[in-house]
Amino acid sequence: xxxxxxxxxxxxxxxxxxxxxxxxxxxxxxxxxxxxxxxxxxxxxxxxxxxxxxxxxxxxxxxxxxxxxxxxxxxxxxxxxxxxxxxxxxxxxxxxxxxxxxxxxxxxxxxxxxxxxxxxxxxxxxxxxxxxxxxxxxxxxxxxxxxxxxxxxxxxxxxxxxxxxxxxxxxxxxxxxxxxxxxxxxxxxxxxxxxxxxxxxxxxxxxxxxxxxxxx
Numbered sequence: 001x002x003x004x005x006x007x008x009x010x011x012x013x014x015x016x017x018x019x020x021x022x023x024x025x026x027x028x029x030x031x032x033x034x035x036x037x038x039x040x041x042x043x044x045x046x047x048x049x050x051x052x053x054x055x056x057x058x059x060x061x062x063x064x065x066x067x068x069x070x071x072x073x074x075x076x077x078x079x080x081x082x083x084x085x086x087x088x089x090x091x092x093x094x095x096x097x098x099x100x101x102x103x104x105x106x107x108x109x110x111x112x113x114x115x116x117x118x119x120x121x122x123x124x125x126x127x128x129x130x131x132x133x134x135x136x137x138x139x140x141x142x143x144x145x146x147x148x149x150x151x152x153x154x155x156x157x158x159x160x161x162x163x164x165x166x167x168x169x170x171x172x173x174x175x176x177x178x179x180x181x182x183x184x185x186x187x188x189x190x191x192x193x194x195x196x197x198x199x200x201x202x203x204x205x206x207x208x209x210x211x212x213x214x215x216x
Contacts, residue, residue, distance in 0.1 A: 007036070007038050007048060010047050010048065010049045011032075011033070011036075011037075011049060013049070014032075014049040014065060014066075015029065015032065015033065017066070018032065018066070018069055022066070022069070022070060022073065024069060024073055027100055028069070028072060028073055028077075028096070028100065031096050031099040031100055032069060032096070034099065035092070035095045035096060035099065035124060036048075037049060037065055037092055039120055039123070039124070040062070040090040040091060040092040040095070040120060041054050041056070041062070041090065041092075042054070042055070042056070048065065049065040049066075050064065050065070051064045051065070051066055052064050054090075056089060056090045056113070057110075057112065057113065057116075057216075058110040058112060058113055058213065058216045060089060060110070060113065062089045062090045062092060063152070067203070068092060068093050068096070069096075070185075070200075070201060071093065071150060071173060071185065072093060072096050072097065072100070072150075074171075074173050074185065074187050074200050075097075075148045075150055075171055075173055076148075076171060077097060077100040077101045077148055078100075078101070078147070079100070079101065079102065080101075080102050080147070081100070081101035081102055081147040081148050082101070082102055082103050082105075082143075082145075082146050082147050082148075082167075083097050083101045083102075083103065083104045083105070083146060083147065083148040083149070083150070084104075084105050084106075084107070084139060084140055084143070084144070084146040084148070084149045084150075084165065085097060085104055085105070085106040085107065085149075085150050085152070086107050086136030086139070086149070086150070086151045086152060086153065086208065087107070087108065087136065087151065087152030087153055087208070088106040088107065088108035088113060088114060088117050088131065089108070089113060089117070089152060090113070090116070090117060090120075091106075091116070091117025091118070091120045091121055093150070093152070094106045094117060094121065094129060095120065095121055095124055095126055097148075097150070098121060098126040098128050098129050099126060101128075101147075101148065102128065103128045103129070103130070104128065104129045104130070105129075105130045105132065105140055105143045105146075106129060106130070106131055106132070107132050107133075107134040107135070107136040107140060108131070108132075108133060108134075108136075109133070109134075109135050109136075109209060109211070109212050109213050110133075110212075110213045110216045111133050111212075111213070111216070112216050113216075114131045114133060117131065118131050130143070133212050134212065135208060135209060135210055135211055135212060136151070136153075136208060137159070137208050137210060138159075138161050138162075139161055139162045139165045140165070141161075141165055144165040144167075145165055145166060145167040145170065146165055146166060146167060146170060147166075147167050147169075147170050147171075148170060148171050148172075148173075149162060149165065149166060149170070149171075149172040149173070149174075150172075150173045150174075151172070151173065151174035151175070151208070152205065153174070153175065153205055153206060153207055153208035154174070154175035154176065154177060154179060154183050154203075154205040154206065154207050154208075155174055155175070155176055155207065155208075156176070156177065156178060156179075157176065158172065158174055158176060158186075158188060162174075163188060163190070163195060166188075166190045167190070168190060168191070168192060169189070169190060169191065170189070170190045171187060171188070171189050171190075172187070172188040172189075172190075173185060173186070173187050173188075173200075174186060174188075175203045175204075175205040176199075179206070179207050182202065183202065183203050183204055183205065184199040184200065184201070184202055184203065185199070185200045185201050185202075185203045186198065186199050186200065187200055
């Protein structure tokens with residue numbers, strides 16, 4: 001069984017790192033404290049806040065806690081933000097976004113991951129989320145435009161179809177770069193028909209897969 005006291009100590013240390021190294025504060029810091037990452041990872045993982053990726057089933061992994069928080073921080077989510085997340089995974093980032101924004105539409109290829117993430121968010125009393133089984137490669141125009149879009153995957157160049165689903169002054173975050181080479185978590189902000197691009201930190205993510213999973 002997980003060590004509750006140990007997790008509290010690990011969280012305290014993690015929060016210190018977020019505050020002192022990454023400058024995280026305010027509503028995001030409160031969300032990290034309020035949503036125990038332990039609920040979103042396998043019990044056999046000793047430290048839920050360790051700086052490495054974690055396997056979550058269906059051959060998928062979730063990013064390290066620090067990567068997840070830096071990603072959410074880069075989105076600059078506001079209370080009125082309508083958010084599209086591509087790649088639900090365990091639902092940990094989904095939960096943070098749901099606590100920070102108005103509504104989250106989250107897309108995932110694997111129905112078993114959707115079911116598990118949905119149960120976790122319900123247990124946390126987070127009901128402002130719509131789960132959809134889609135690969136996300138074309139976004140989800142039915143619910144757009146979105147104030148924020150986050151992609152848990154990489155592109156050599158972000159598809160125009162995703163940028164077109166951003167509202168004015170909206171922000172999109174994705175890893176950009178060659179699948180086998182250097183990638184950067186990049187923020188695109190929309191101003192009318194113009195976009196400003198800002199590379200934030202290095203990453204190594206897999207390209208989004210095509211199609212939904214038939215059995216998992």
